[in-house]
Amino acid sequence: MSHAKPRQSIAVDAMGAENGTAEVVRAVQLALTEIPDLGQIVLVGKARLLTTLLRKVGLDKDQRITIFPATEVITMEDKPVEAMKRKKDASMLRAIELVRSGECGAMVSCGNTGALMAAGTVRLRQLPGVERPSLAPTMPSPEQHFVLLDAGANHSAKPIHLVHQAVLGSNYARVILGVKKPRVGLLSIGTEESKGNELILETNRLLKLCGGLINYHGPIEGFDVFSNEVDVIVTDGFTGNVVLKTCEGLFKTLKAYLKSEIMKNPVRVAGGLLSKGAFTDIKKRLDPDRYGGAPLLGLNGMVIKAHGSSNHTAIMNAIRTASLVLSHDLRTHSVNDIAEANRRIAEDAARE
Amino acid sequence: MSHAKPRQSIAVDAMGAENGTAEVVRAVQLALTEIPDLGQIVLVGKARLLTTLLRKVGLDKDQRITIFPATEVITMEDKPVEAMKRKKDASMLRAIELVRSGECGAMVSCGNTGALMAAGTVRLRQLPGVERPSLAPTMPSPEQHFVLLDAGANHSAKPIHLVHQAVLGSNYARVILGVKKPRVGLLSIGTEESKGNELILETNRLLKLCGGLINYHGPIEGFDVFSNEVDVIVTDGFTGNVVLKTCEGLFKTLKAYLKSEIMKNPVRVAGGLLSKGAFTDIKKRLDPDRYGGAPLLGLNGMVIKAHGSSNHTAIMNAIRTASLVLSHDLRTHSVNDIAEANRRIAEDAARE
Numbered sequence: 090m091s092h093a094k095p096r097q098s099i100a101v102d103a104m105g106a107e108n109g110t111a112e113v114v115r116a117v118q119l120a121l122t123e124i125p126d127l128g129q130i131v132l133v134g135k136a137r138l139l140t141t142l143l144r145k146v147g148l149d150k151d152q153r154i155t156i157f158p159a160t161e162v163i164t165m166e167d168k169p170v171e172a173m174k175r176k177k178d179a180s181m182l183r184a185i186e187l188v189r190s191g192e193c194g195a196m197v198s199c200g201n202t203g204a205l206m207a208a209g210t211v212r213l214r215q216l217p218g219v220e221r222p223s224l225a226p227t228m229p230s231p232e233q234h235f236v237l238l239d240a241g242a243n244h245s246a247k248p249i250h251l252v253h254q255a256v257l258g259s260n261y262a263r264v265i266l267g268v269k270k271p272r273v274g275l276l277s278i279g280t281e282e283s284k285g286n287e288l289i290l291e292t293n294r295l296l297k298l299c300g301g302l303i304n305y306h307g308p309i310e311g312f313d314v315f316s317n318e319v320d321v322i323v324t325d326g327f328t329g330n331v332v333l334k335t336c337e338g339l340f341k342t343l344k345a346y347l348k349s350e351i352m353k354n355p356v357r358v359a360g361g362l363l364s365k366g367a368f369t370d371i372k373k374r375l376d377p378d379r380y381g382g383a384p385l386l387g388l389n390g391m392v393i394k395a396h397g398s399s400n401h402t403a404i405m406n407a408i409r410t411a412s413l414v415l416s417h418d419l420r421t422h423s424v425n426d427i428a429e430a431n432r433r434i435a436e437d438a439a440r441e
Numbered sequence: 442m443s444h445a446k447p448r449q450s451i452a453v454d455a456m457g458a459e460n461g462t463a464e465v466v467r468a469v470q471l472a473l474t475e476i477p478d479l480g481q482i483v484l485v486g487k488a489r490l491l492t493t494l495l496r497k498v499g500l501d502k503d504q505r506i507t508i509f510p511a512t513e514v515i516t517m518e519d520k521p522v523e524a525m526k527r528k529k530d531a532s533m534l535r536a537i538e539l540v541r542s543g544e545c546g547a548m549v550s551c552g553n554t555g556a557l558m559a560a561g562t563v564r565l566r567q568l569p570g571v572e573r574p575s576l577a578p579t580m581p582s583p584e585q586h587f588v589l590l591d592a593g594a595n596h597s598a599k600p601i602h603l604v605h606q607a608v609l610g611s612n613y614a615r616v617i618l619g620v621k622k623p624r625v626g627l628l629s630i631g632t633e634e635s636k637g638n639e640l641i642l643e644t645n646r647l648l649k650l651c652g653g654l655i656n657y658h659g660p661i662e663g664f665d666v667f668s669n670e671v672d673v674i675v676t677d678g679f680t681g682n683v684v685l686k687t688c689e690g691l692f693k694t695l696k697a698y699l700k701s702e703i704m705k706n707p708v709r710v711a712g713g714l715l716s717k718g719a720f721t722d723i724k725k726r727l728d729p730d731r732y733g734g735a736p737l738l739g740l741n742g743m744v745i746k747a748h749g750s751s752n753h754t755a756i757m758n759a760i761r762t763a764s765l766v767l768s769h770d771l772r773t774h775s776v777n778d779i780a781e782a783n784r785r786i787a788e789d790a791a792r793e
Contacts (some may be wrong), residue, residue: 231698241630244638278593278682286596286679311686315694327638328680330630332687334663339688342667343695346583350719360715367702367709 098155099127099411100184100193103134104162105200107398110134113199114142116404121153124409126416131193133157133184159183162200165397169203173211181205185212188390195391195411197382199399205392206242206385213390216257216420218427223254223326224394226333226383227265229375232317236262236271241330242385248291251275251323252434255296256426257386258321259303264417265380265410266320274309274319276328282308288325296323298433302426340375382407384414386423391415450507451479451763452536452545455486456514457552459750462486465551466494468756473505476761478768483545485509485536511535514552517749521555525563533557537564540742547743547763549734551751557744558594558737565742568609568772570779575606575678576746578685578735579617581727584669588614588623593682594737600643603627603675604786607648608778609738610673611655616769617732617762618672626661626671628680634660640677648675650785654778692727734759736766738775743767 103113117130132139136158143149143156159180163172173182181200187193189212198205202224210222223239238258239246255273262271275293277285282293285308296305306319314322314332324332351361361368381403382393391414395407455465469482484491488510495501495508511532515524525534533552539545541564550557554576562574575591590610591598607625614623627645629637634645637660648657658671666674666684676684703713713720733755734745743766747759 231694244630244636244641276683278596278679284596289596311683311688312690314687315691324683327630328683331628331663331676331680332683335666335684336663336687336691338664339667339691340695342583343692346723347719350722351716353719357716357719360712360717361719363712363715364703364709365712367699367705367713370702371698 097128098193100131100187100196102180102184102198103132104180112401115401118146119405120408131155131157133159133180163204169207172204194415197393197407199395209388209392213388216389218431219253219387222385222387225386227380230315235320237322239326239329240333241326243326246325251292252295255303255323256430260423262321268320270304271320272306273303273321274306276324277308378403382410449480450545452483452539452548454532454536454550455484456532464753467753470498471757472760483507483509485511485532515556521559546767549745549759551747561740561744565740568741570783571605571739574737574739577738579732582667587672589674591678591681592685593678595678598677603644604647607655607675608782612775614673620672622656623672624658625655625673626658628676629660730755734762
């Protein structure tokens with residue numbers, strides 16, 4: 090175990106995951122073989138436990154892994170702000186601290202979302218020019234996956250927040266989806282520019298000032314979310330959270346329903362077996378573990394939130410997201426584009 | 442053709458449907474055999490065309506059908522308010538007029554939604570005690586279908602609007618779902634009462650004052666929408682519209698995707714054929730035509746909006762909805778419950 094290399098290292102919160110520290114260690118083991126050009130991994134958690142678990146998988150002497158000790162854990166039941174004050178030596182807080190000090194370029198955690206957002210915001214603050222962070226999961230879809238933000242970091246929004254989300258989401262989609270000019274859509278109740286509430290109308294106007302910075306497609310409606318109209322969907326955190334969870338719920342319900350209908354009689358079961366390849370391919374394509382992490386975009390330091398119930402594949406993919414973001418220098422691109430967007434909006438305001 | 446019986450009659454806008462007047466006549470033909478205790482049907486549209494179409498299906502002398510002449514049609518491209526002024530003899534406006542005058546108890550239309558909402562609101566006004574109407578489609582779900590409102594009649598909301606929706610939606614769900622005490626959920630970003638924006642927090646507080654009037658289940662999140670937690674989902678028109686359309690889009694996308702995956706090779710195709718019964722049953726259960734119409738709840742007169750592209754089954758089911766609502770005297774129950782809810786909220790406000 091060596092000292093972490095500055096900036097390229099990734100801090101991984103080894104505690105607070107529902108599946109335990111062993112699952113996180115398994116994820117790191119997988120990451121070492123699966124992710125090209127992976128930087129140093131700093132595992133943050135109980136040192137003795139981590140040493141034991143690493144030894145078990147033959148990684149206790151691996152130069153690519155460092156242990157950073159932390160004795161406390163923020164649980165899912167903890168109240169965010171309270172936990173931040175009481176549990177100074179929590180693994181999550183230590184991991185964020187490693188990003189703040191510059192020792193790590195990014196951190197990954199499966200822990201309490203509220204605490205992660207609160208601690209991330211308080212300790213790291215926002216990127217220059219950005220008012221607040223937003224949660225940006227990648228949503229699987231048959232044709233082209235897409236980035237949805239804000240998925241719930243905030244519960245209301247102003248037009249400027251949505252503009253920042255468009256710029257940050259666009260830069261992020263370039264990295265995570267590998268699309269050169271991601272199409273950005275503003276989620277509304279119709280595709281006509283005259284439709285929507287005040288937030289939508291004003292945001293639409295401001296987004297049209299951002300030509301060159303983003304590839305703005307215009308307002309979209311619910312029908313377009315899964316029809317490969319856009320690569321980035323911008324919405325307020327309330328709507329985004331409802332959409333994310335409703336779609337996840339609907340997908341699960343349909344899967345269970347299809348299964349129960351196929352199991353109803355032997356002929357259907359036989360048919361199901363013959364067409365099993367179709368279901369396997371669909372499952373693979375729409376696997377939520379594929380993008381196991383959602384970044385909190387707009388923080389002055391990269392924080393990746395993984396599901397509390399993540400398995401090692403999902404956690405490994407969250408580490409992959411961190412690695413991609415660092416190697417593409419997302420931060421510099423984002424800061425420059427945000428500055429230009431703010432400049433144009435200020436100019437527009439001065440004109441009026 | 443006889444004179445329409447007051448109050449029990451249903452006006453059907455025979456024009457403005459994408460599939461033409463013939464499809465509406467087919468729907469009426471089906472309604473006469475499918476719907477028990479169906480009242481008089483008043484077909485509103487071009488008299489000569491309707492007479493010809495009715496003659497073709499042997500219904501031109503049927504006592505249960507009346508023709509009410511209207512020479513103009515509001516198209517999907519028409520601007521609502523403008524169309525209302527210019528096309529005085531539009532079938533949609535004539536049908537609404539029949540409800541206003543009391544000659545019909547309800548009206549059904551596949552026409553321009555914006556025009557229907559505008560004309561419905563201007564001509565019928567709101568139910569006593571209600572500030573504005575909301576669109577209330579019934580959403581198909583594997584276990585228990587549910588009513589979602591507002592699905593887009595308005596693009597923002599105040600707490601009192603959501604309380605009215607809860608009361609109106611609850612009374613409507615009793616009729617359309619046949620559930621005695623419909624469970625009412627408030628769509629939020631978590632099930633904890635402390636979560637959500639100001640609108641949610643205050644609405645939650647007010648809904649708790651409505652015990653006895655509604656069976657309030659509390660806040661729900663997106664995961665719960667399709668998991669049979671509640672029978673009525675209350676939300677603002679922006680979120681509701683996005684949820685409705687996103688789910689419809691996701692379902693269509695998944696259906697097409699599954700089909701394309703099964704068609705990929707002969708073995709899968711054979712499997713698909715064997716398990717076809719499962720897909721047919723699912724399609725039947727989740728068929729959106731089953732509830733072909735969504736009422737505009739809160740108007741002082743029953744207006745049922747059917748999809749512009751409705752086929753005769755969907756239009757027939759919209760007529761069935763109108764018939765159910767009339768036979769259960771939804772209006773009286775709703776007016777009484779709204780008055781009581783308003784009384785409790787006023788009392789609460791006076792106390793503070």
